[in-house]
Amino acid sequence: MGGGTSVLAFSSSLLAQDAVNGLFLGAIFALLGIGVVLIYKSSGVLNFAHGSMAMFCTYIYFQIDRSFHLPVGVSMLIAVASGVVLGALTYLGIFRRMRNAGLLAKVIGALAVAGFLQGAAAFLWRNATQAKPPMQFSQHVVHIGSVGLDWQHIGTILITIAAGAGVIALVKWTTFGIALRATAQNRMAAKSSRRRSSPCTR
Structure with a gap:
């Protein structure tokens, strides 16, 4: 019984660590995706x-x-x-x-x-x-329960969250973002608008 409990605890710990590692890799792909979407929305080219x-x-x-x-x-x-x-x-x-x-x-x-x-x-x-040898800051590990996070993982996830929030703010609440959305919906109408928007319509 005790051996089975230990195996179950080890499996749960391993699963949690793999989930965090997956979140780290997903954050990297999310950063790339943000760039791809911005380029597509502004130029119409899937880069x-x-x-x-x-x-x-x-x-x-x-x-x-x-x-x-x-x-x-x-x-x-x-x-x-x-x-x-x-x-x-x-x-x-x-x-x-x-x-x-x-x-x-x-x-x-x-x-x-x-x-x-x-x-x-x-x-x-x-x-x-x-x-390249690991950077000094990436060698410090923060433990949350049985899950270990180095600062490289933490920094990447935080940067992804900040980049996503920044893109949302840019698109929703700035003149450039309004021009970007208008251009994505109808480039000709955006060109004919008097709004001197951005390089998106040029």
Whole structure:
């Protein structure tokens, strides 16, 4: 009887830990999904290159960290800034020109961007697997009952919640968000509106 109780307790603990790990992975995919939805709503393009852009910026982070040995926060900020620049160049150079194109053309264009970024990463970094020791803050574990959470998990979940709340606030209560929704519903009507909305309709 005692052995069965121990096995049941162990299984429950393992299940709870796996659920938390699943929540962590889900938070990462949720962050990617938020970006995909925003791009689709603003440009009408389903950006299949979104994951490739995240991959490319991650390689940039590792390159900066390996070459210049900057603090982690500085390297991350530079990588995020490079993502902003990459996204702007992709939008202005490709996606903006494809807003009125057919669905197939948009899909092919997005896949072409993804292929280009993957090829560029393979050329620059030779498909090398990048490894980095765990960050100091991620080695501290917070225990809630039998479940252990490191700060990497906690930070990712909190950032996802903050990003989701920020997107909701942006879409519902800002001029840009109103323009974004109007553009998503009817681009021509949004263009003819006197509201000087945003780059969404340009």
